[in-house]
Amino acid sequence: MWRSPTLAAGGTILVVVIAMGLAAPWIAPYPATEQHMLDRLKPPGGRFVLGTDQYGRDLLSRTLAGARPALALGLGAVALGLTLGVPIGLAAGYVGGRFDDLVMRVVDAMLAFPALLLALLIITALGASTVHALLAIGIANAPGIARIVRSASLALREAEFVLAARVRGERHFYVMFGEIFPNVLGPVIVEATLRVGFAIMAGASLSFLGLGVQPPTADWGLMIREARQYVFLSPWPLLVPGTALAVTIVAFNLFGDGLRDRVGAA
Amino acid sequence: MPSPVLDVRALSVQFQTSEGPLRVLRDVTFDVAPGETFGLAGESGSGKTTLGYTIVGALAPAARITGGEIRFDGRDLLTETEDQLRRIRGRRIAMVYQDPRSALNPTMRIGAQIAEVLEIHERPPAGAAMRRAHELLELVNIADPVAVARRYSHQLSGGMQQRAVIAMALAAGPSLLILDEPTTGLDVTTQARILELVADLKRRVGAAILYISHDLAVIAQVADRVGVLYAGELVEVASTPDLFREPVHPYTRGLLDALPQLDGVHGLTPIDGRIPKLTALPPGCVFAPRCRFVEPACTAATPPLARVASGRQVRCVRWQTVIATPRRPMAEAIAPPAAGRDAPLLAFEHVSKHFGGAGVVGQWCGMGAPPVRAVDDVSLDVRADEIVALVGESGCGKSTLGRLAVRLLRPTAGRVRFAAQKPTDAQIVFQHPDSSLNPMKRVGASLVRPLVLRGVSRPERGRRVRELLQAVRLDPDDAARRPAALSGGEKQRVAIARALAMAPTFVVLDEPVSALDVSTQASIIRLLAELRRTLGASYLMISHDLSLVRHVATRIGVMYLGRLVEIGAAAEVFRAPSHPYTRALLSAVPRPDPAAPGRPIRLEGTVPSAQHPPAGCRFHTRCLQKIGRVCEEVEPPWERASATHWIACHIPIVELSKNREGNAS
Numbered sequence: 001m002w003r004s005p006t007l008a009a010g011g012t013i014l015v016v017v018i019a020m021g022l023a024a025p026w027i028a029p030y031p032a033t034e035q036h037m038l039d040r041l042k043p044p045g046g047r048f049v050l051g052t053d054q055y056g057r058d059l060l061s062r063t064l065a066g067a068r069p070a071l072a073l074g075l076g077a078v079a080l081g082l083t084l085g086v087p088i089g090l091a092a093g094y095v096g097g098r099f100d101d102l103v104m105r106v107v108d109a110m111l112a113f114p115a116l117l118l119a120l121l122i123i124t125a126l127g128a129s130t131v132h133a134l135l136a137i138g139i140a141n142a143p144g145i146a147r148i149v150r151s152a153s154l155a156l157r158e159a160e161f162v163l164a165a166r167v168r169g170e171r172h173f174y175v176m177f178g179e180i181f182p183n184v185l186g187p188v189i190v191e192a193t194l195r196v197g198f199a200i201m202a203g204a205s206l207s208f209l210g211l212g213v214q215p216p217t218a219d220w221g222l223m224i225r226e227a228r229q230y231v232f233l234s235p236w237p238l239l240v241p242g243t244a245l246a247v248t249i250v251a252f253n254l255f256g257d258g259l260r261d262r263v264g265a266a
Numbered sequence: 267m268p269s270p271v272l273d274v275r276a277l278s279v280q281f282q283t284s285e286g287p288l289r290v291l292r293d294v295t296f297d298v299a300p301g302e303t304f305g306l307a308g309e310s311g312s313g314k315t316t317l318g319y320t321i322v323g324a325l326a327p328a329a330r331i332t333g334g335e336i337r338f339d340g341r342d343l344l345t346e347t348e349d350q351l352r353r354i355r356g357r358r359i360a361m362v363y364q365d366p367r368s369a370l371n372p373t374m375r376i377g378a379q380i381a382e383v384l385e386i387h388e389r390p391p392a393g394a395a396m397r398r399a400h401e402l403l404e405l406v407n408i409a410d411p412v413a414v415a416r417r418y419s420h421q422l423s424g425g426m427q428q429r430a431v432i433a434m435a436l437a438a439g440p441s442l443l444i445l446d447e448p449t450t451g452l453d454v455t456t457q458a459r460i461l462e463l464v465a466d467l468k469r470r471v472g473a474a475i476l477y478i479s480h481d482l483a484v485i486a487q488v489a490d491r492v493g494v495l496y497a498g499e500l501v502e503v504a505s506t507p508d509l510f511r512e513p514v515h516p517y518t519r520g521l522l523d524a525l526p527q528l529d530g531v532h533g534l535t536p537i538d539g540r541i542p543k544l545t546a547l548p549p550g551c552v553f554a555p556r557c558r559f560v561e562p563a564c565t566a567a568t569p570p571l572a573r574v575a576s577g578r579q580v581r582c583v584r585w586q587t588v589i590a591t592p593r594r595p596m597a598e599a600i601a602p603p604a605a606g607r608d609a610p611l612l613a614f615e616h617v618s619k620h621f622g623g624a625g626v627v628g629q630w631c632g633m634g635a636p637p638v639r640a641v642d643d644v645s646l647d648v649r650a651d652e653i654v655a656l657v658g659e660s661g662c663g664k665s666t667l668g669r670l671a672v673r674l675l676r677p678t679a680g681r682v683r684f685a686a687q688k689p690t691d692a693q694i695v696f697q698h699p700d701s702s703l704n705p706m707k708r709v710g711a712s713l714v715r716p717l718v719l720r721g722v723s724r725p726e727r728g729r730r731v732r733e734l735l736q737a738v739r740l741d742p743d744d745a746a747r748r749p750a751a752l753s754g755g756e757k758q759r760v761a762i763a764r765a766l767a768m769a770p771t772f773v774v775l776d777e778p779v780s781a782l783d784v785s786t787q788a789s790i791i792r793l794l795a796e797l798r799r800t801l802g803a804s805y806l807m808i809s810h811d812l813s814l815v816r817h818v819a820t821r822i823g824v825m826y827l828g829r830l831v832e833i834g835a836a837a838e839v840f841r842a843p844s845h846p847y848t849r850a851l852l853s854a855v856p857r858p859d860p861a862a863p864g865r866p867i868r869l870e871g872t873v874p875s876a877q878h879p880p881a882g883c884r885f886h887t888r889c890l891q892k893i894g895r896v897c898e899e900v901e902p903p904w905e906r907a908s909a910t911h912w913i914a915c916h917i918p919i920v921e922l923s924k925n926r927e928g929n930a931s
Contacts, residue, residue, distance in 0.1 A: 160696035161704040161712075164761070167672045168716050168768050169690040178715075182706035 007258025013251035017244075021067030028061035032218040041234040051236040053227060059240045065218035066241060070248060073134050073212075074200035078192050080138025081145050081199075086188065088142070089149025090176045094157055104150065107143040115140040116205060123211045133212035137202045141195055148191045152184035186263040190256055197252030204245055220245045269340065270297035271442050271474040272321065277334035279313075279320055288544040290316050294334070294500045295571065296493050300441065303468055303475040305489025305506070307482050307521070309783040310754075311541050312495040314478045318446045321476070322361050323351055338442065357387045360435035364447040366427035369434075370419035376403070376430050377415025383437040402433040405470060407463050423872045425456035429463065436471060443467070446478045453659035454810065457484070458854035458866035464488050480783065482521055483856040486510055491577070494518045497541055497552045500571075504578045506860045514580045516557045516588055523593070524788040525858050530816035530836065534600060536789035540753060551582070559584045559591075600795045602820050602836060603652050609685065610647035611804050612671055612692065612772055616680035618642050619666050638876045640666040642828040643680070648772065653798065653805040655815040655836075657851070658825035661873060664808045667825075668694065668774040671806055686771050690719075693770035697777035699757035703749040709735075709760050710745030716767035734763040738793060755786035759793070766797065773798075775807040779814070791818060812855050816840060821910065824848045827884040828876055834911030843922035845913050846891045883916065893917055 020027070029049070030036075036056035044051045050059040092103040110118070119136035126132045153176075156162055165175050206212035207221025215222060220241040227237035279291040291313045298304040308314040319325050321336055323343065336343045338354065346354070363369055371379055380399035384390055390398065396415070403411035406429040419427055428448055435443055445464065449457040465488055468475060479485050485492055485506070492509045494502045494517065502515040513519045520537040527533040539556035542548055548555050550565035557564065563583050571579045574589075582588065620637035641663040648654045648671075656664040669675045670682055672694045684692055696702045703712055713731045722730060732742035738759040749757055758778065765773055778794065779787040795818055798805055809815050815822055815836070822839040824832040824847065832845040839848060850867040869888045874880055880887050886897040893916055902914045913922065 160698060160702040160761075163669075163674055163696065164694065164702065164764065165715075166674060167690070167692070167694050168719060169688075170715075170719065179704055183704070185706075 004258045004261060006254050007262065010251050010254030010256070010258055013247060014255055017067055017248050017251060018071060020064055021071050024061075024064040024068060028058070028064045030058040030061045032062050032065035033057065033216050034061075041230060041237070043234065043236060050240050051234065053223070053237040054230050059237060062218040062223060063220070063240050063244050066220045066223060066244065067248070069130060069213050069217065069219045070200050070203060070245070073130065073137070073203035074196040074252075076134045077137035077199040077203065078141060078196050080134065081141030081195065082188070082192060084139065084142035085145030086149050086181070087176075089146035090153050090180060090184075092146070093150040093153030094172070094176050094180060096154070096157060100150070100154075104147070107146050107150075110143040111147070116202060119202060119206060120209075120211065123206065128211045128214065130213050130217075133203055133206045136206070137199050140202070141199060144195070145188070145191060148187055149184055152187050153180045156180050156183055190260045190263055193252060193259055194256035197249040197256070200245070200252070201249055268300055270299050270337075271339060272476065273297040273337040274317075274321070275335050275337065277317075277320065277336060278332045279316055279325070280330050280332050281326070282328050282330065285545055289332075289547070290329070290498050290544060291320070292498045293568075294495075294498075296500060296503055298442070298474040298476055300474050301468055301472050302491065303464070303477055303489045305485035305492040306476060306478045306495060307480070307485050307492060308478075308495035309480055309521075309541065309785065311497065311544075313498040314480075314495050315446060317495070318361065318444050318476070318478050321442075321444060322355055322359055324361075356383075357438040358440055359442045359444065360438065360440040361444040361446065362428075362431050362435050362448050364450050366424065366431045367419065369431045370427060372419055374418070375415065376417055376419065376422070380415070380430070380434050380437050383434055387438040399433075399437075402437055403430065405436065405467075406430070406433045407459070407466075408433075423456070424452050425460060425872070428452065428460055432460075432463070432467075436467070436473075439471070441473055442476065443473045444476045444478070447480065448477075449484060450480070454812075454854040454856075455659065455850060455866075455869045457856070459868060461487050461856065462866070462868075481856070482510075482525060482784070483858040486858050486860045486862075487856050494521070497547070498544065499552055499568075499581060501553065501581045502579070503571075504574075504580075508575075508578060510858060510860055512589070514574055514578070514585050514589055515553075515582050516559050517553045519588070519593060520556075521784060522858060524784045526788075526791075526811070526813040526817050528813045528816060528840070528852075528855060528857060530813075530840070533813070534788040534791055534817055536792065537785040540755070540786075559588055600792060600817050602795075602818050603798070604820065609650060610683075611650045611685055612648040612806070613683040613685075614644055614646045614667065614670070614680070615683065617644050617667070617670060617677045617682060618679040619663075619670060619675055620678045636877050637678075639828045639879055640876060641670070641677075642879070644825075644828075644830050645680075646823055646830060646833065648804050648806050650771075650804055651802065652820040653807055653818055655807045655809060655819035655822045656825055657809055657812055657815055657822060659810065659851075659873065661827070661876065662825040663828040663876075664825050665776055668776045668806060668808045671772075671774050684772070690768055691770050692772040692774070693765040693768050694774040694776060695758075695762055695765050695778050698781055699754040699761070700749075702761040703752075703757055703764075705749050707749075708745065709747050709749070709752070712760060712764055713745070713767055716764060720768065730767070734767055735760075737766065737797065738763045739789075753786075754782050755790060758782060758786075758790055762790075762794065762797070766801070770801070770803055772804050772806070775805055775809075777809055778807070780809065780811065787814075794818075812840075812852060824851070827873060827879055829884055830914070831885065832911075832913045834907065834913075838908060838911040842924070843907050843913060843919050845885075845915055845922075846889050846917070847885050850890070883914075891917060 036052060039052050040054055040056040042048050042052040048058050052058055088103060092100045118140045122136035123132050162175060162179050165179050203212055204221030207219050208225045213219035213222050223241040224238055231238050275295050277291055277294045281288040281290055306314050331344060377396055377399045380402055381395035384395040384398055399415055400411040403414055408414050408429055449460050477488055489506050491505050493500050496517050502518045513522055523535040524537060525533050537556055542552060550567055551569050554560045554564040569581050569583045571581050572585055574580055574585060619641040620639050622637055644667060656667060658664050670677055672692045673689060710731050713734055714727050717727045717730055731745055735742050735744055740759050779790050782790060807819060819836045822836050823830050824845060826847050832839060832848050850869050854866040871888050874887055882898045882900050883902045886892050896916050902916050904912050904914050905919050907913055907919050
């Protein structure tokens, strides 16, 4: 890992972000929702290391706490995307022929549809909540993952070890998951890592639009949304969560790019 | 003797790797005279390709020349400046690589590519370059150079592509032509014509040729002198007749004894052990660990090149003893099973397999291409206890037939009957060691799976995996290894063990040894023959190698363009009467004997497309014995040559029996 600077940098930042998110309740100086009405919109310094927001809540504490919903949503949505996309891609690649054509045309149609719009539609139908945002982003990620898995398994469909498995009478389910899947794992992990960053971004966007995490929970997208109105009074409530969001996404991308070079995938 | 064009002296090359330096070539010395063809023979890992790259100065950045010199026309290439080298390369030294497809630019017409070489080196007047390109294509025996010059590489067959590459290499009039495995991957009949061309070129252009190949039989056909490379050292240099008549180095002897001979008796004697890893070279002679003449002096120091006679050198301290010892009595011939029992175990009944093509609707609308007729109306029985071999060139449908037998494909017409209890009693072993094992699974895991399917109890499985590994002569501890850590031959053994684990009664062997080195090939073939006896199974062996098949098969079927054209007991197929195609095929097989009689029968043209197979007899477009309209219009009948020997041809059996010359006895 240390031979690749991209991988090392991304990995280090990710470990720090995840550790801070997990330890937030213990290392944060204040509870995330505690209001200090006399210290509203304070700049960094003094009792509040990174300043306060319009309700006098400590920005550092809220940003630390905000790592949890961001990571949970990013990882959860990608996990859901994998759960849906991997079997679809494996089946399309392995079965091939008309089935592959049909599945891939549906996937193409979904890919042609802007992901955020798709997520918006799902949330409009189900109502705004964290779980629905995760569901929406997860579903929006599935077609892209299916496409990657499909092209990787298509190449293995005629591999001799796959043919040998069919000749000895293995079930299709085993051939797909027992023989083909381990060999597409590399590209899938790379793709998933890169997608976590995008999913966090999408989650923050939904929160920003008021369609994801609901107040008063500490969440980066939500914090940015609320801070927008006060940006001319104090930029800190916007800058602090914005920076946290940017650093986390860049870390996932660096890590994913580093992995891609190591795995030698697409 | 004229001064040599190429004079390699004490050349050593190292690769820098994370595991330390790899000494890929050590103290290699040889020369090539003008108008001479020097054959460089070696198995994989011998360093033969690195040697070619070193001479043309195309070494990988990790490689370093640690000693010696390469003199070309008296000048040491290793001390020349980059600028001088560039002028020598391409113009004075040309190289032809194994894969013609990657040597040709797919976006340029053939003529333009050749003309480009001329323009770079000579700047000829307009139009002259293209005329010269046509002449060059004619020089490499292309019958219609003007038409071929206008084509793109993908419009040419493999043999034509390789000729075009050779024409390109000759464009600048090189004085040294390096050919690196130029016929590997080509069919035998195509190979025969390329070899003929190489032999003629020497006369026509007078260039020195360095011919690199793993195939001693090919080298016997083209080379004047031969150098044998083993694990980075040149172990023997001799004139071709001397080397093949009386090999001196124990390794050369081993290689020649491992080659299957067309007589079906000689050859296939494996060399024990395996080529040493370059990271862990044995002390002294590199071949000592595998040599039966080994004595303490061998491992003390690297033996010097000893002079046996004028122009004959050998890197062996015991060469006098070796010469005095008669060639190892060849290993017991592999007795192919006698005629199998009567009941067919597996029967192809008028089986056809067509791929692709427009669907019913498409054809009704008159659109789309016709299907590819990979296999067309083939009937063949494999009886219990016999080995049936299918031979033929690429695209003849032999592999498709193999896949039909194990239900990987369903026939388009006809049926495949398998008289066994379970369909999984038919198993298959494939060609490519690298693709036959799941790279993510340890050997043990690959072998356990079939046992799980057969319901072997959990405690029993470990023991059975060990037994399977022992049955294919691997170490039971290999179960913990990953495929990446195994050699090609070891991987193939695991693939065989995996098929055996299903306790099959019928096994399809699809080119089981064609990706392996000769010495490994021999041991795998012997293993397969022995396992068949213990299993009591039948094999359907698919191969392009006629000499190999001669050793192991009970019966042989010859295929051409989706059809079976001849079937008979192994010995019958190898002698008259034979189908004209079988005759041509047999005559094209290179023999490890420079004195082998007869030129190969030249098949004109290329194999027609399986989408538009010729009417009547499919071979009539290339047949040298075509008797007239009947061949073009009427499907040939099956003629009976003996109770077991059948030929699909219009020519009467009596006439076919007259074709004695050109056939192996």
